[in-house]
Amino acid sequence: MSAKVYIVLVNWNGWADSIECLESVFRQHYDDYRVVLCDNASADGSLERLADWASGRVPFRPPADSPLRRLSDPPLPKPIDFARLDRASAERAELATDPPLLLVDTGDNLGFAGGNNVGLRHARARGDADYVWLLNNDTVVEPDCLANMVRRLEREPRPASCGSRVLFYDDPKIVQALGGSRFNRWTAIASQSLGRFLPDETPVDPTAYERRLDYIVGCSWLLPGRYLDEVGLMDERYFLYYEEIDWVLEARGRYALCYADDARLYHKEGRSVGTPTGERTSTLRSDFYIFRNKLRITRKHFPLGLPSVYLSSIVQALRRARRGQWDKCWLILAVLLGKRRVKAL
Template sequence: MKKVYIVLLNYKGIKDTLECLESLLKLDYPNFQIFVVDNTEAQHDQDLFADWAQGKPVQIDTAFENLVYPLAVKPVDHTITSQHEFLAGSFNQKIVFVKSDRNGGFSAGNNIALRHILKFGDKDSFIWLLNNDTVAKKESLSELTAFAGMEENKNTGIIGCRLVYYYTPDKIQAVGGRFNETFFISEHEGEGQPVTTAKSNFRRIDYVIGASMFVPYTFLHDVGLLSEDYFLYYEELDWTYRARKKGWSIDWCPEAIVYHKEGASIGSSYREKKSLFSEEQLFKSRRIFIKKFYTLSGKFYLSGLLLMANRIRKGNFKAAAAVAKTMYK
């Protein structure tokens, strides 16, 4: 049974992260180790992680509602360390809590753990990058490892899952993403479809959604870390483009189900209008990605105008201004 390293990134999301951890401890695949990288500036979340892992009652500001997995108070093997100390050695505990030096964004935070895995990890292992605002179904990791182990998937570098809306678990959030090279616009494949929809009914995906990315160690060693050119968004597309240049493919496992709250830590959710911060980061990262893999041609500016018009149509004038800012800076 191959080892799996699970990486969670926390930023002021203790409620979500603890629920995610509870679900992971109930997985039916036992050979895994969890790295929780805390990007929160304050020490508060780190202290709560320590209390929870020691089996102490955890008091938080937000009530736990709509939980798939209610919190259980029980001790778990763990260690707490700083980013500097973490990179200096290896650990055998079930959960490693790592305090980062700064909030460098999604890629930078995950890379703290990925660098450690590259240096000290089992070379025949897998890595599962998972958003902290997710809850994993107990069979999900077994299904992912089985899917990755199939002969026909030996060149599959990034494997996604069936992401399901946490608050409406009968509907799919996405099975992957598609990228329109004409207008440089991405969209979720399968969004809103019934959770029971067969894989054959979906179109081919162009990239795996960053909320759940399962990769073999050999892929990480060959393709490298997540690009820190981006603070948030487009990291998975960047990883995919670099992977394809090296002969890797992507796919998704239909039997692996992960419930996703979608953007809980950044104010981005399908249930509410996206925050201005998430809109700004989306457009900023979009420009970086297109400039890196294409060119900032007339298509880029035309598509930007269309995105701006769409925001104006919805009355989101601040988001429209954010589009304009990234187009002409």
């Protein structure tokens, strides 16, 4: 008998990505899972479109240029049984049935942590979650991804959570992350993800990469259900960025970090919020949350590192000035001077 897994996704104005993701998720070679998709007050009619997809009223067509059509095409048979709940009902698990898909209207844009927490509260209220899998809605997954992550955790003698091999959606033969990344407490910089830009066929030692993990990237993270009771939920004050690092730091000494090298998925990376990548510079929105949350996580966990984090952040502001990005420079300096909200982001 398989352990029961709740798969939690957050959608924000990304119904097309979510549908492609769900088409791959519901092909998992795994017996017992439920999907909880939490919509953060999308303005693009996401919940209606997702309901139409699950009902079979609107056919699914994978992107014409997708290099990964095999993971979502041909379309799954419809209808897929689903329910719709508001946030309060979902968090109390007020369901008369047990459908494979639950669509939740969170009622507001709660950010990454807040949106996921709604799904996590639902799983905890159901009382039967052996594991929860945080999965970004802009991913597509191999059919054995979940089974391989569960298998990795079940052979780990220590309490632990688990990451997977993440590849670029647009370039599926290139690694985006081998489980997670490093974190420098003195600069509050989350360094380039482990294995980033490695060709997929490059031989790696999974155990060696696992030892280097400081945190697991939030786009694919499998946790034991008891983690929610023993560590608590994600800190919603972060809204975007650093919440997964904070969650790992909260679990220090209690939960190890594992990596399932044979659990594979493909990630579009940062399309909705403008996360900086090697090909895309940061947006004002991403810079605001990144630099605000550097200070938040440092104050919370490494207060002795505040002077060096301030200095590192000033250096990064000056670099943006040298590139002529004065709006970003002034924004970072304003955050360092205590600004906690910025209009029109």
